[in-house]
Amino acid sequence: MHFASENISAATAYKLLSSTILPRPIAFVTSMNSNGEANAAPYSFFNAMGSEPPVVVVGFQPNADGSQKDTPNNIMETREFVVNLVDEPLAAQMNICAATLPADVDEIALAKLETRPSIGVKPPRLKASPVSLECKYFSDTPLPGGGRIIIGEVLHFHLDDKVIASLDPLRIDIDALAPISRLTGSKYGRITDQFEIVRPK
Numbered sequence: 781m782h783f784a785s786e787n788i789s790a791a792t793a794y795k796l797l798s799s800t801i802l803p804r805p806i807a808f809v810t811s812m813n814s815n816g817e818a819n820a821a822p823y824s825f826f827n828a829m830g831s832e833p834p835v836v837v838v839g840f841q842p843n844a845d846g847s848q849k850d851t852p853n854n855i856m857e858t859r860e861f862v863v864n865l866v867d868e869p870l871a872a873q874m875n876i877c878a879a880t881l882p883a884d885v886d887e888i889a890l891a892k893l894e895t896r897p898s899i900g901v902k903p904p905r906l907k908a909s910p911v912s913l914e915c916k917y918f919s920d921t922p923l924p925g926g927g928r929i930i931i932g933e934v935l936h937f938h939l940d941d942k943v944i945a946s947l948d949p950l951r952i953d954i955d956a957l958a959p960i961s962r963l964t965g966s967k968y969g970r971i972t973d974q975f976e977i978v979r980p981k
C-alpha cells in the first residue's frame with residue numbers, strides 16, 4: 781500500500797505518522813504565560829536533536845477548532861519551558877493534563893502535581909518526574925496547517941538520584957528511569973523488554 785501526501789487529508793497523514801513512528805518519548809511540558817500562570821501538557825512529537833548546544837524538539841498540532849494550544853502559545857510568549865519525562869506513576873496525572881481545557885484552568889492543580897522551582901527559567905518542574913530539562917526557546921518553524929515545531933535549548937538537566945548508575949563515567953540506569961512511551965491512540969509502552977546488539981567497530 782502506498783499513500784501520496786498530496787492525495788490524503790491531514791487527519792490521515794497524522795494517523796500514518798502517529799501509528800507508525802513509535803514508540804515515541806513523552807515530553808510533559810510545563811510552561812507559563814506572561815501573567816505567570818503555569819500550564820502542563822504532554823507532547824509525544826518530541827525528541828532530542830543535538831548536543832552542542834543540547835536541543836530538544838516538540839511538534840504542536842493546532843486544536844480541533846484551529847486555535848493554538850496553550851503550551852506553544854506560552855513558549856512563544858515567554859520563550860521558556862521545561863520538559864519533564866514521564867514514568868508509569870506519573871502517567872495518570874499526565875493524562876489528566878491532556879484534556880482540552882480553557883487557558884485559565886490550572887492543569888497542575890487539577891492533576892494535583894507537585895512542582896519544584898527551576899533554576900534558569902520561570903516555569904516550574906514537576907517533582908515526580910525522574911528527569912526535567914529546563915529549556916529556553918531556540919527557534920521555531922510554523923507549519924502551513926497551523927501546527928508549529930519548536931526547538932528548545934536545554935539549560936539545566938535535573939535527574940532523580942535513583943537514575944544515576946555512576947557519575948564517572950556518567951551512566952544512567954534506564955530501568956530506574958523506566959520512561960513510558962506513546963504508542964497509538966490510548967496505548968502506551970514500557971521498556972521492560974530489551975535486547976542488545978553490539979555495534980561493529
Ligand SMILES: Cc1cc2nc3c(=O)[nH]c(=O)nc-3n(C[C@H](O)[C@H](O)[C@H](O)COP(=O)(O)O)c2cc1C
Pocket residue numbers: 806819820821822823824825826839840841842848849850851852874875877878879880881962
Ligand atoms: C501522551 C500524549 C501525547 C500527546 N502528544 C501531542 C503532540 O505531540 N502534539 C500535540 O499537538 N498534542 C499532543 N497531545 C495532545 C495535547 O496534550 C492536548 O491537546 C493538550 O490539551 C494540550 O494542552 P495545552 O493546550 O495546555 O498545551 C498529546 C496527548 C497525549 C495524552
